[in-house]
Structure formats: C-alpha cells, structure tokens
Amino acid sequence: MIITKNPEEIELMRESALIVSKTLGMLAPHIKPGVTTLELDKMAEEFIRDHGAEPGFLGLYDFPNSLCMSPNAQVVHGVPNDKPMEEGDIISIDCGALKNGFYGDHAYTFEVGEVKPEVKELLDATKESLYVGIREFKAGNRVGDVGYAIQKYTEDRGYGVVRELVGHGLGATMHEDPEMPNYGKRGRGKKFIEGMVVAIEPMINLGTKRIKQLPDGWTILTADNKPSAHFEHNVALVDGKPQLLSTFDYIYDALGIESDEEDEFKAQVYGKEL
Numbered sequence: 001m002i003i004t005k006n007p008e009e010i011e012l013m014r015e016s017a018l019i020v021s022k023t024l025g026m027l028a029p030h031i032k033p034g035v036t037t038l039e040l041d042k043m044a045e046e047f048i049r050d051h052g053a054e055p056g057f058l059g060l061y062d063f064p065n066s067l068c069m070s071p072n073a074q075v076v077h078g079v080p081n082d083k084p085m086e087e088g089d090i091i092s093i094d095c096g097a098l099k100n101g102f103y104g105d106h107a108y109t110f111e112v113g114e115v116k117p118e119v120k121e122l123l124d125a126t127k128e129s130l131y132v133g134i135r136e137f138k139a140g141n142r143v144g145d146v147g148y149a150i151q152k153y154t155e156d157r158g159y160g161v162v163r164e165l166v167g168h169g170l171g172a173t174m175h176e177d178p179e180m181p182n183y184g185k186r187g188r189g190k191k192f193i194e195g196m197v198v199a200i201e202p203m204i205n206l207g208t209k210r211i212k213q214l215p216d217g218w219t220i221l222t223a224d225n226k227p228s229a230h231f232e233h234n235v236a237l238v239d240g241k242p243q244l245l246s247t248f249d250y251i252y253d254a255l256g257i258e259s260d261e262e263d264e265f266k267a268q269v270y271g272k273e274l
C-alpha cells in the first residue's frame, strides 16, 4: 500500500533528504586517491549525528556501517573497508539519514581523480537517466513509465540495466511501496498519487546487466566485473509534478563543478517561470 505524505510531512522528508545531500557534499572533497571508504564512513556518521539525525543505514537489516560504498564493479551495498582508493576508481556512495521519523536516502557516483572516458560516459548517462526517469513521475503516469524511460535511455546507449535491485517508496521506513524498477513497460504498474515520495535510483552497468553477490552477504557487483554507476534522488509528487527533495548542488559546490542540471530539470517540469 502506498503511504502518502501531507505537506508538513513532505517538508520533514525534505529536511532528512537535505542532510544526506549535505553529507555527500561534505565528503566530496575528501574523495581522492589514498582515502579509505572506512575513513569516509566515519566522517559521514559524525556529520549526520551533528545534524541531529541518525545514520539511516547503520543497523538497517543489520548493515554494519553508515554508508554503502560501492567502488568500480560494485553496484550497491558495498561495505566500507580500509583499502585505499586509487586514481581512476569510481565510487557509488549511498547515504541514509533518519530525522523527525522520516528517512532521506540518496546516492552519487564519484570519480577518484581522472577516470577513463568510457567510464565518465557511463556516469553521465546514468545521471541523465535519473532525470529522464524522474520527469515521468507525474500525475496520470504509472511505475512502468519511469522504468521504461530509464531503461530506454540507457539501453539505447548499450548499457546493462540491473533488474534485481530497484528504487522504492520512502517515508517512516526506508523501503515502502511501490517498488520502482529501472526497467518496465509504459502504462503498467501502480498509478502515481499526490503526496507519494519515492527514491528513484538507476543502477546501470557498462557491460552485462547480470550481477553477483560477494560472500559477505552484502556487496552486489557486476557479473563481468565491468564498472557500474548509481545515482539516486528523493522525489515527492506535489501538484501532480515531481519535486526534488534532495540535491547534488552541495557536491557541485564542494568540487567547483558548474552544473545547471537541477535548474534545467525544474524548467522542464514547471515551465519557464522558474
């Protein structure tokens, strides 16, 4: 059952989402060759607690850390460790925060130093597919419309779309109805309703869509060991349109990256008045 949120609850969810956004922004300048994922995890936990929130993933389904850190061929759910990151790596950082009884949950795949052009293209396409999908999260559409849009955009570019892991509704629990696959058929699945909040999160592979799991019981990686990218936003359906609760702007500010992707998205969704 989809649990809708009233405007006050959506504002609380925005607060939780923005704690995650700020956490990712805080981490961004530290993501360099030599740093370990465990060091970043400790920094994030402290930052989240300093902002009056609890780490959303720590202890969730018994996950041992505050961040899911998934480098290179790892898709999601990687466990932080003490292995230094290297030039040319990529790392998906997925972060959760719980405040006022509501979760924020979003993710960004960072470059460590200079990455190969084909990997950079994978990151750009995966991030673009996130916005392509979010634009379909609107009144009158269904779960399949978002999945179809993400799948079409990324498969047209030759990438593999992970099937086994999906986005989800978000609220007082981390995973609510509906599941939000990154593949699907137009017009199929549950209908979107005003006040629902979802985490949309394409997980896109450079090679095969197939995955495998490490014996740690957590880490998901690509079956062919080629890189995988993952970007996630939290989005509310307000006045029939998708409203971003999370932002990547803290990351861009920290890294000195000029990006108008979220302004462009808003202009497309709301028209020229913004």
Ligand code: MG
Residues within 6 Å of the ligand: 094, 095, 105, 106, 107, 199, 201, 232
């Ligand atoms: Mg996430």
Ligand code: MG
Residues within 6 Å of the ligand: 105, 106, 167, 168, 199, 201, 232
């Ligand atoms: Mg999620």
